[in-house]
Amino acid sequence: MRIALYGYGKMGKAIEQIALQRGHTVVLKVDRDAAGTSPTGVDVAIEFSEPGVAVDNMRTCLAHGVPVVVGTTGWYDRLTEVQALVREHQGSLLWASNFSIGVNLFFRINRQLAALMDQQAAYGVHLDEIHHIHKKDAPSGTALTLAKDIDLRVKRYAGWALQDAEGQAPIAAEVKPVPIRSERIGEVPGKHSITWSSADDRITITHEAFGRTGFATGAVVAAEWLLGTAATGPRKGLFTMDDVLDVNPS
Ligand code: NAD
Numbered sequence: 001m002r003i004a005l006y007g008y009g010k011m012g013k014a015i016e017q018i019a020l021q022r023g024h025t026v027v028l029k030v031d032r033d034a035a036g037t038s039p040t041g042v043d044v045a046i047e048f049s050e051p052g053v054a055v056d057n058m059r060t061c062l063a064h065g066v067p068v069v070v071g072t073t074g075w076y077d078r079l080t081e082v083q084a085l086v087r088e089h090q091g092s093l094l095w096a097s098n099f100s101i102g103v104n105l106f107f108r109i110n111r112q113l114a115a116l117m118d119q120q121a122a123y124g125v126h127l128d129e130i131h132h133i134h135k136k137d138a139p140s141g142t143a144l145t146l147a148k149d150i151d152l153r154v155k156r157y158a159g160w161a162l163q164d165a166e167g168q169a170p171i172a173a174e175v176k177p178v179p180i181r182s183e184r185i186g187e188v189p190g191k192h193s194i195t196w197s198s199a200d201d202r203i204t205i206t207h208e209a210f211g212r213t214g215f216a217t218g219a220v221v222a223a224e225w226l227l228g229t230a231a232t233g234p235r236k237g238l239f240t241m242d243d244v245l246d247v248n249p250s
Contacts, residue, residue, distance in 0.1 A: 001227060004028035004042040004066070006057040007049030010134075011071060014216035015046055022220055030057075039066045044223045044234075051075050051137055058093060059085055067092035067234045069223045071099055071215065073141025083238055092234040094226045096241035097141030099218030103192075104241050106207040110146050110194055113205065114153040122198040125150060125157065127180045130191045138162070138182040142192055147178040150194075218244075 001024045005012045008031040016026050030037045035053065038060060039045050045061045047054060051074030061068040062085050070093065075082075086093050098104070117123050129143040139147075139162065147160040161177035190209040195202060209215070218241065225244045228235050 001025070001043045001223060002027045002041065003223065004030065004039040004045040004061075006030045006039075006045055006047040006061070006068075007072065009048070011048035011212060011215065011219075012046075014212040015048065015219055018213065018216040018220045019046075022224075024220070036060065039064050042066060044069065044227055046071070046219055046223055048072055048219070055082060058082055062086065062089040062091040062093065065089070065091070067223075067226045068094075069219055069226060070095040071219050073097055073144075074137030076141065076144065086238045090236060092226055092236055092239075094222050094239040094241075094244070096218070096222070097145045098190075098215065099222060099241060100209060100214035101218060101245070102214060103142060103207055103209075104218075104245055106192070106205070107145060107149065109205055111149050111153060113194070113196070113203070114150045117196055118154045120196075120198075121156065122200075123196040123203075124176075124198075125154070125178060125194065125196050126163070127160075127178060128183070128191075128193045128195070129180065130183045130185055130188050132187045132189065133184045135184060138184070139180045140182065140190070140192070142190065143180050143182070146192060146194060147180060150178050 003019055003024055003026050008029045019026055027042055045066050045068040047057050047068055048071040054072035054075045055078050058068055127143050127146055129140045151157050156175055157178050158175045159177040160180050163179045163181045189211055193204055193206040195204045222244050226235055
C-alpha cells in the first residue's frame with residue numbers, strides 16, 4: 001500500500017515503523033506545517049492528528065476518493081457530519097477510538113459484564129483512565145466507548161460525567177451518568193479500568209497498553225482491510241474496528 005500519514009507525531013511515527021515492517025510505503029507525511037495537503041498518488045490515508053483538525057483531514061481524503069483510517073479521538077460529536085461526508089462521496093472510512101486488538105477484546109468483555117449488571121441493581125460502576133500528560137482530550141475516546149457501551153446495556157445509566165475532585169459523580173439521580181475519572185501522568189500509553197462495586201464486593205477489569213505498537217499495528221491492519229483486495233477494491237462505507245475483527249457487538 002502507498003500510505004499518506006495525516007499527523008506525524010508520536011502515533012504517526014509508530015505507524016510508519018509498522019507499515020514499513022509490513023512491506024508498505026509511506027509516500028506522504030502531512031503534519032501541522034503542511035495542513036490541507038491533498039493525498040495524491042496514495043492508496044490509503046491514516047489520520048492520527050488532533051481533535052480540532054481531524055474532520056477537515058477526513059473531508060480532504062474523502063473528496064479525493066482516498067480511503068481513510070482515523071485514529072484521532074475527541075471529534076465524535078461530529079460523527080453524523082462524517083457519516084454524511086462518507087455517503088456524499090461514496091467513500092471508505094474506518095474509525096476506532098482504540099485500534100489495539102486487546103482493547104477491542106476488552107470492549108467485548110465490558111459489554112458482556114454490563115449486560116449481566118443490568119439485572120444487579122446493588123452494583124454501581126465507575127471508569128478510570130490514565131494517559132500521558134500530552135494527551136489533549138479527556139476523557140479518552142476509549143473511555144467514552146466503554147461508557148457508551150454501559151449506557152446502552154444498563155438501564156440505570158445514561159451518558160457519562162467526569163468525576164469532581166472529591167471523586168464523586170456530580171449528579172445523583174435514579175438514572176445516573178457513568179462516572180469517569182481521567183488522570184494524566186508521565187508517559188503512560190493508556191490504562192482503562194471498569195469497576196462495579198456493591199456493599200459486599202467489587203469486580204474490576206483493566207486493560208493496560210505497554211506502548212504504542214499495539215495501536216499502530218491495529219491501524220495498519222485496518223488500512224489493509226479497508227483497501228480489500230485488487231479484485232474487490234476498497235470497502236465502501238463507514239466502518240469500525242469491530243468490522244475488521246468480525247466481532248459481533250453483544
Ligand atoms: P501527537 O501530539 O504526538 O501528534 C499529533 C500530530 O498532529 C502533531 O505532530 C501535530 O503537528 C499534527 N497536526 C496538527 N495539526 C495537523 C493538521 N491540520 N494536519 C495534520 N497533522 C496535524 O499525538 P499522538 O499521540 O500521535 O496522537 C494523535 C491522536 O491519536 C490523538 O487524538 C490521540 O488521542 C489519538 N490516539 C488514538 C489511538 C487509537 O488507537 N485510536 C491511539 C493513540 C492515540
